[in-house]
Amino acid sequence: MTQHRSIHWFRKGLRLHDNPAFIKACEQASEIYPIFILDPWFAKSANCRVGINRWRFLLQALRDLDNSLKTLNLRLFVVRGNPNTELENLCQRWKISRLTFEVDTEPYAVKRDEEVERQMGEMGIEVIKSLSHTLFEPQRVIKVNGGSAPLTYQRFQTIASKLGPPPKPLDAPTLESLLGCKTLISDNHEKEFGVPTLTELGKDPKSCGPLLYPGGEKEALERMERQLKKTNWICSFEKPQTSPNSLTPSTTVLSPYLKFGCLSSRLFYHQLADMYKGKKHSQPPVSLHGQLLWREFFYTVASVTPNFDKMEGNPVCRQIPWQSNPDHLEKWANGQTGFPFIDAIMRQLRQEGWIHHLARHAVACFLTRGDLWISWEEGMTVFEELLLDADWSLNAANWMWLSASAFFHQYFRVYSPIAFGKKTDPNGDYIRKYVPEVKKFPSKYIFEPWTAPLSMQQTAGCVLGKDYPKPLVDHSVASKANISKMAAAYNAAKKDKLNNASQNGMTAQNGKKRKQNKKDGLVQKKLKFT
DNA sequence: ATCGACGTTGTTTCC
DNA sequence: GGGAAACAACGTCGA
Numbered sequence: 008m009t010q011h012r013s014i015h016w017f018r019k020g021l022r023l024h025d026n027p028a029f030i031k032a033c034e035q036a037s038e039i040y041p042i043f044i045l046d047p048w049f050a051k052s053a054n055c056r057v058g059i060n061r062w063r064f065l066l067q068a069l070r071d072l073d074n075s076l077k078t079l080n081l082r083l084f085v086v087r088g089n090p091n092t093e094l095e096n097l098c099q100r101w102k103i104s105r106l107t108f109e110v111d112t113e114p115y116a117v118k119r120d121e122e123v124e125r126q127m128g129e130m131g132i133e134v135i136k137s138l139s140h141t142l143f144e145p146q147r148v149i150k151v152n153g154g155s156a157p158l159t160y161q162r163f164q165t166i167a168s169k170l171g172p173p174p175k176p177l178d179a180p181t182l183e184s185l186l187g188c189k190t191l192i193s194d195n196h197e198k199e200f201g202v203p204t205l206t207e208l209g210k211d212p213k214s215c216g217p218l219l220y221p222g223g224e225k226e227a228l229e230r231m232e233r234q235l236k237k238t239n240w241i242c243s244f245e246k247p248q249t250s251p252n253s254l255t256p257s258t259t260v261l262s263p264y265l266k267f268g269c270l271s272s273r274l275f276y277h278q279l280a281d282m283y284k285g286k287k288h289s290q291p292p293v294s295l296h297g298q299l300l301w302r303e304f305f306y307t308v309a310s311v312t313p314n315f316d317k318m319e320g321n322p323v324c325r326q327i328p329w330q331s332n333p334d335h336l337e338k339w340a341n342g343q344t345g346f347p348f349i350d351a352i353m354r355q356l357r358q359e360g361w362i363h364h365l366a367r368h369a370v371a372c373f374l375t376r377g378d379l380w381i382s383w384e385e386g387m388t389v390f391e392e393l394l395l396d397a398d399w400s401l402n403a404a405n406w407m408w409l410s411a412s413a414f415f416h417q418y419f420r421v422y423s424p425i426a427f428g429k430k431t432d433p434n435g436d437y438i439r440k441y442v443p444e445v446k447k448f449p450s451k452y453i454f455e456p457w458t459a460p461l462s463m464q465q466t467a468g469c470v471l472g473k474d475y476p477k478p479l480v481d482h483s484v485a486s487k488a489n490i491s492k493m494a495a496a497y498n499a500a501k502k503d504k505l506n507n508a509s510q511n512g513m514t515a516q517n518g519k520k521r522k523q524n525k526k527d528g529l530v531q532k533k534l535k536f537t
Numbered sequence: 538a539t540c541g542a543c544g545t546t547g548t549t550t551c552c
Numbered sequence: 553g554g555g556a557a558a559c560a561a562c563g564t565c566g567a
Contacts, residue, residue, distance in 0.1 A: 159564065160545075247546030292545040301545080365546060372547095416562040420547045427547075490560090497562065543565085550558080 011036040013105040014097065017043045017083075018116070019140055020109040021068045022224040023075050025176035025271035027137035032107040033180060033188045040101055040190060041076055042084045043069055044093055050208040058392040059210050060360035064222035068267055069202045071223025079182055081190045084200035094123060098132055109268070110138040112145050112310040113399050142173035142272055142303050145310040156308040158323065158414070160292055163304040176274040216358040220263055220395055227264035234259045235278055242288040244295050251365035252351070252428050252437035259295070260361055262396035265302065272299055302401060309400030316403040318384060323413045327496045329375070329382035335479055336381055339374050340389045342442070345471075345478035348428040348454055349373050351441035358441075360395035371409035372422040376493055378485045383410040411493060418493040421486045425454045444475040 015032035021043075023029065032039050049055055050062070057065075073083035086093045097103065106127055111120065120136075127134045138144050148166050149156050157163040193199070205212045220226075235241065249257040264270040279295050282288075291297030314320040318327070335344075342350035342357065352366040362370075367390075373379065374386045383406040390406070391397045407413035428437070435453035439446035445456050447467035452459040457471045457478055464470045471477050 161543090161565085245545085249546090251546095294545095297545070368546070411562080415544080416564085417544075417547090418562065419560060420562095422546095423548060426549085494560095494562085540567090541565105542567105544563090548559085550556100552554100552556085 009035050011105045012038045012101055012103050013107060014040045014042055014103050016106060016108040017041060017072065018108065018111060020268035021072055022269050022271065023179040024224070025139055025274050027139050027177055028107040028109050028135060030177060030180060031135045031137065032105065033185055036188045038191055039081060039188050040084060040097070041081060042086050042097070044086045044088065044090050045203070046089060047087050047208060056388060056391045059205065059214050060216055061395055061397065062205060062208060062210055063215055064220070064263060064395050065267065066202055066205065067222030068269055071225050073202055075224065079180060079185055082192050082196065083202070085202050086200065090119060091122060091126060095126060098130060103132055105133045105135065107135045109140055110136045111140065112306060139271065140268055141306050142276055142299060143167065143170055145307040148307045149311060156311050158308065160301070160304055163307065164291060164300065167300060167303065172280065173273050173276055175277060176271050216360065219359055220260060220361060222267065222269065224269045227269035230264065231261060231270060231275060231278065235282065238282060241279065241282055241295060242286050245289050245293040246298060246364065247293060249363070250431040251363040251369065252432040254436060254440060256363065258363060263361065266396045266398040272302065275299065305404035306400045309404060316387065316399065318382065318412065324407055325412045325496065325500055327412060330380050332379065332381055335379050336385050338479060339379060343476050345457070345476040346424040347438040347442045347445050347456065349424045351438045354441045356393050360393060367405065368409055369422050369424065369427055371406060373424050375410035376418055376489055377421045378424065378480050378482060378489070380489055380492065383407060383412060419490050421490065424482055429454055444469050
């Protein structure tokens with residue numbers, strides 16, 4: 008029997024349960040070296056898009072992983088440096104014969120991993136990859152859909168139902184199942200390979216927000232178990248019925264754990280399925296199963312769409328002439344727009360690293376097609392920095408959705424930064440918590456304090472334009488103007504299609520004939536030609 | 538081919 | 553206060 012020496016490379020998938028690649032690393036192995044590669048230079052660089060709360064979450068997840076590994080006589084190595092260089096060095100140093108990791112379908116990761124595989128091939132090292140981050144293999148979904156990604160949720164659901172239930176999650180390894188496979192560490196392990204502190208990464212721990220969602224697999228499983236105790240709540244869960252502005256989260260907040268892979272989506276899926284069994288329960292898209300399918304849908308599209316996180320060169324994204332406005336963008340990002348509901352959400356995001364999905368809708372619509380007419384790419388970048396659950400595919404997809412650039416097209420449905428929040432928090436308690444400047448206004452004015460008479464502003468200790476900003480725009484004026492701009496952008500896209508049609512392989516005569524036809528008919532014909 | 542139903546989560550007004 | 557219609561009207565899918 009071969010006695011392998013394995014490296015398991017953790018990236019996402021920061022867990023021991025349902026981790027097939029990790030299990031394979033331990034099979035027929037005498038030694039295993041679990042590693043996580045971190046580039047300290049990246050953490051300190053100016054273009055690093057990871058905020059401090061997100062760093063804290065990651066470091067906690069790594070510490071938790073190391074603790075769990077210790078109970079199995081194993082240890083985690085946090086390797087400082089660039090993946091290609093460090094992997095080569097460590098493989099030589101530890102005389103490695105096998106490298107395992109979880110498949111990551113994000114384009115940058117695919118490219119990185121191809122290079123690593125090539126490198127390992129040259130060194131004669133076996134590479135084993137397992138897919139365990141998503142319920143299904145994106146490529147399989149695409150194949151069943153006829154070679155392209157489904158572009159509507161319904162279509163995705165149809166395909167998913169053809170695939171049957173996702174694979175059952177694997178148990179975490181135990182001392183018994185490891186058969187003596189162990190990690191050998193040196194005396195200066197902590198110094199060379201210990202989990203770094205925030206300070207080591209050049210971050211000031213004092214600038215962290217309150218610790219509401221600690222990182223790690225242990226926290227993930229405990230949080231999931233707490234949610235699963237609420238049978239009725241789980242079975243009747245409907246996302247649109249939950250509140251974006253409750254003082255404690257109205258949803259599970261499992262997203263950060265799913266993003267880092269502290270929790271397996273398959274485990275959560277099957278736990279829900281077991282609970283649903285024999286009971287009346289809500290259905291996708293609004294159910295909890297539905298939420299996992301949304302994740303799956305966006306992962307699938309993102310895995311095959313070029314430039315998925317950009318407008319230009321992105322085939323699923325509508326081209327819209329957004330305008331740059333650094334001042335408005337900065338005020339939006341820092342909760343200084345003068346709309347207390349919007350500002351409360353953006354401040355909660357910055358402080359706590361998590362906001363409700365519908366709160367994301369409100370601020371995303373406001374930044375883009377609703378009020379400020381700023382590109383969704385700008386908003387996506389801010390979310391990427393601040394959200395604990397910032398997930399490349401989901402972040403880009405949802406920003407396209409909210410800006411009516413892809414997937415969602417009813418651009419005339421605009422969230423009101425005043426009215427929307429009143430439905431679930433008429434008293435404005437959420438605003439009072441996160442925007443204390445306006446907390447003394449009566450409920451009638453707290454969503455639009457600029458309408459309060461000056462005497463009331465003075466009584467409330469909050470004079471608009473002095474103690475709290477006046478609103479950046481007049482929402483009813485801006486949203487109406489923006490709806491027309493959206494209509495123009497949609498029309499321009501239609502015209503573009505027509506022009507392409509007459510350029511692509513049509514004779515002048517045909518072109519003339521077709522020009523006389525009705526616009527719609529022409530579009531239909533063009534689609535057949537190309 | 539054309540038309541109608543539908544789309545996870547809108548707002549305002551009117552009764 | 554709860555429900556329905558008006559608002560102005562998108563793309564996608566399937567019969």
